[in-house]
Amino acid sequence: MGLHSVVLVDDEVYTRKGLIKLIDWESCGFRITGEADNGEDALELIRTTNPDLVITDIRMPVLDGLGLIQQLIEEDEEPPVFVIISGYDDFSYAQQAVRYGVHDFILKPIDEVEFTDMLCRLSDRLLREQDEKEREKRLENQAIIESIIKNEADESVIAVWEAQLKMTSSSSLYYMFVELNDLHPWREAEEVPLHRFMDQVEQALQAIVGGEQPLYIHEHRNRIGVIVSDRMLKPFHHHIRPFAEALQANIELREGRVFIYAGCPVQGLAGLRGAYESAKEALLYKYIHDHDGIVIHSPNSECTVQYMPVDQELYHRLIEQIEEYRLEELERSIKQLFRRFQELRYAPEAVKMNIHQCVIGVIDIIRSMDGDERTLGSLNPVIGWQDLNLSLRELQRLFTAFAAESGQYICALRKERQKGGIHKIRTYIEEHYQENISLKSIAAKFYMNPVYLGQLFRKTYGVYFNDFLLQLRIGEAKRLLRQTDMRIYEVADRVGFSNPDYFVTQFEKLEKLTPSEYRAQLMKGGASEGASR
Known part of the structure; x- marks a missing residue:
């Protein structure tokens, strides 16, 4: 089977040339057969060469991309497949593109991996269609x-x-x-x-x-x-x-x-x-x-199908429930979303567009947390169904599975980030234990709830925050007692105790002897066997 032919239409020459160099077209099953810098020239070129795919910008002189697509659709029983590339994230353009049956609407700058994946899937689709046409001709x-x-x-x-x-x-x-x-x-x-x-x-x-x-x-x-x-x-x-x-x-x-x-x-x-x-x-x-x-079909029906985005409040609530992994609420929101698709009479292409928006929103969250959406087993079904025949019931099942798995994955990513965060907090304590710090002040510095921070610290390191801080301070106090002639109150102040008496009490509680007794033992040739070293 030969390569599918492609015509590129964009009034910016560097965009066309850059796209030609960026993509390995042949490995995706395509070859560039023509270029045009405006819709009118492109129209004549397409009429002459009959390409399989037209990739066009929207805003161009003479005849814009949507006008080009509309004219080709109106005059050709079997127009080429259209892919729109645009630097403008305008829903009205995407909405019109959906009505024209455009295969994809891609925003600049073009992501090489995503664009290549789209071409490969489109090539497979065109090959299947060509096989069917050949059977029909026979x-x-x-x-x-x-x-x-x-x-x-x-x-x-x-x-x-x-x-x-x-x-x-x-x-x-x-x-x-x-x-x-x-x-x-x-x-x-x-x-x-x-x-x-x-x-x-x-x-x-x-x-x-x-x-x-x-x-x-x-x-x-x-x-x-x-x-x-x-x-x-x-x-x-x-x-x-x-x-x-x-x-x-x-x-x-x-x-x-x-x-x-x-x-x-x-x-x-x-x-x-x-x-x-x-x-x-x-x-x-x-x-x-x-x-x-x-x-x-009823010719007298006054109810037309809809091409519009879902209610943004519902969309944001659904994304939040995925991110927070509130599974029961999430399932209710998904049921509400798909019920609205039916009640408001959404066209299949509009359903596709809205599901795609939700999936992209979740993927953006995963990537922002340094995750890899490709590890999700439910990802390929929810992005690869567009060329297949799926009932709304099955689509809801696939999307629910994706949302649930994504929520669980985001939760795991959050825990991993928290582990990294608690290690940063420990490092901070080790560097600032001489200062007047507390669980409350550190929690405020790292924007955390102090009770939760205390629980997380205990779970991670097996010791309470206050005990860890005390061990650090007493450890440093012992070093100063061994290596300097600083007075007891000076040692206390150096390691973070503003009250020398309280320092002595805490030292004795941990070491079973006072700071003075510890230094005296050292002067006699070694600390007491009962003292911690």
Whole structure:
């Protein structure tokens, strides 16, 4: 398989050249086939070269990046994949990009590792899509139906196919997508190839409509397309929902969930494009109907899907609960988040964008604590699901697992940092024990609760703070008594005791003899055997 072609569009030449040098394009499965410094020139270049991928800036002279994407989408049935790079973190741009189906929105300066990872995943996706297209090209019948969907077939071809499907130009028909969900690489379940799932769909159709009824099924990337004729609906009183329910029930799966999306009815194969387009629109309502997995498009529906960020209060609360590892509250917040996705009718791409925002927020926290998010087993599923078919229920499960594991990891990182912090506190005590320090003053200096600091010190070193401080001071006092002729009150002051009598009391408590007795023993040739050395 050859390399995927790429066109770079940016009005800053150093940005284009820098990107070309920064990335090992061939190892990612791509090659640069053209460059342009404005949208208008890029439009002609793309029309001429038909690249697989267009990487474009947003703000450019003549024709900006979004205008370029919009024009290509409007004039091309199969436009290239788009990736936007921008120096502006503007949600309105990202929102519009989502509507246009842009693969990714990347902010400058570009992170080499993340950009390379995105390209590798995109290359894999394009390879899968190319394989599917090649299979489709080998199936002449499917190609003909595609031409009908695109309004490219003449009346004679349509008449032949209507006869094959036992239809007339006045017969009612629907176009339907059948989609297998929740079988992904991170789940302990056998993956079902699309061609095998297609066989299962065909068997289920035959079971509910009978073997004599001609069928048309077709692969559409990661789902199956089905033409549902009025004859097929006859046993269901010509209603599409009970037909969809029967089909869903008859597809035998050991794992996973089947989702079905039906468009609006049209008259005859000449109207197939309208049926197909309305079925595609039904895909946008997937997560709204997650409970039963059946979406029937209604042209009269006034409820449109939403493309917007989640409530920021909920987002910040969720991030805080992850960081503080409040698991029960976190699970409630995640349930609330996903309930809002349904209640406010979020489009799948908007759900993707908001989940991505939450994941990035958590990763930023982990990195700020010198952690490595790649150690999380739940990371790859929650960032790698975008090109897969997942139900909202499964996505919630994956995100909950990520949030819980991240919270636990952040908690462990915090404990590690606290261990490092307590060592710094010990060093500080050892350097300042001669001064008037206390547990309370040190806790204030290091912005800690004194009770907690005392507990942490005892747990870490097996000794109470006051006992540790006393040992340091008495140890230094003994050295001064051995090596100098300083008076007792001078020694007391030097090691941090403002009251000489209290110093004598504490020295005797620890050494079982007074400072004077300790020095006297030294003068006689050695300290008492009972004294600590």
